[in-house]
Amino acid sequence: MKHAALLGVVAGCTLLAGSAFTVHAGVESAAVRLKTGVAEAARPAIAIASDAEAPYCTPAFKQVLQRVLNACGLTGTESRRGCQPADVKNLAAISDDDFNALFTPLRERGAVIMFDDASEKLDDDAKALIEDRWLDRRGARYYFVVARASKTGTPEYNRTLSHKRANSVMFDIADKFKEPDLDKKVGLLWLGNEFAQLGKDYCAWNVSRKNRACTAEAINRSAFVSWVDCQL
Structure with a gap:
């Protein structure tokens, strides 16, 4: 017991x-x-999108990208958040060819938004492509808008025109998505016809006017848009 x-x-x-x-x-x-x-x-066993980097984010690529971000006031608290030709060329210390090479890995990631001559107005195809590229964020931090103008007209006129084109893209995103702190995510660069002109080979990229003739003049009446998938 x-x-x-x-x-x-x-x-x-x-x-x-x-x-x-x-x-x-x-x-x-x-x-x-x-x-x-x-x-x-x-808890996820693998890195989420914001922790991952694309294969093109090499040390050399990130070094040049950092110079452009710093030159354009995109990494600090500066009120100036954009770049014109002199900023890119002098502050970022980068040549035309090297600047265009910086965006070459983004050929499939981004898109070229086309404009009419002497116009900053977005057509329906342009708006649809901007929306498509914006929604394909994948955890990226910076969205670049690199606007240009063709060689028709004076440098001053084309610098202003390309600035308006960059703003048209920015305003379209702001109007559709109402995101807070948008200016901390979107980097505007307006190059006019003075810096980093595109060659006709860029007509083979993802352009907003696929059914129209594309020339060296037409491809520079544009704004290249893309998220950049690099951690800096």
Whole structure:
């Protein structure tokens, strides 16, 4: 009888200890959820989009990209958040060819938004392509809008025209998506016809006017848009 009672006490203690361990584990798990908002088992085992980088984000690419971001006031708290030709050429210390090469890896990622001659107005195809590229964010931090103008007209006129084209893209995004702090995500560069003109080979990129003739003049009446998937 005493032996049976002793066994009952031991079993009861074991059950109590097991319950205490379960409660302790449950409390720890709850603490993790309260602190992080995610259960431990639900945490992703692989990097999420914002932690990943595209293969083109080489050290050399990121170095040049950082210079452009700094020159255009896109990495700090400056009120100036954009670049004109002199900023890119002098502050970023980059040549025309090197600047265009910077965006070559983004051929499939981005798009070329086309404009009519002497116009900054977006047509329906342009708006649809801007929306498509904006929604394909994949966790990227910066969205570039690089606007140009053809060689027709004076440098001053084309600099202003390309600035208007960059703003047209920005205003379209702002109107559609109502995102806060949009100016901290979108980098505007307006190059006029003074810097980094595109060659006709860019007509083979993802352009907004696929069914129209594309010439060296036409491809520079444009704004290149793309997210950049690099952590800086």
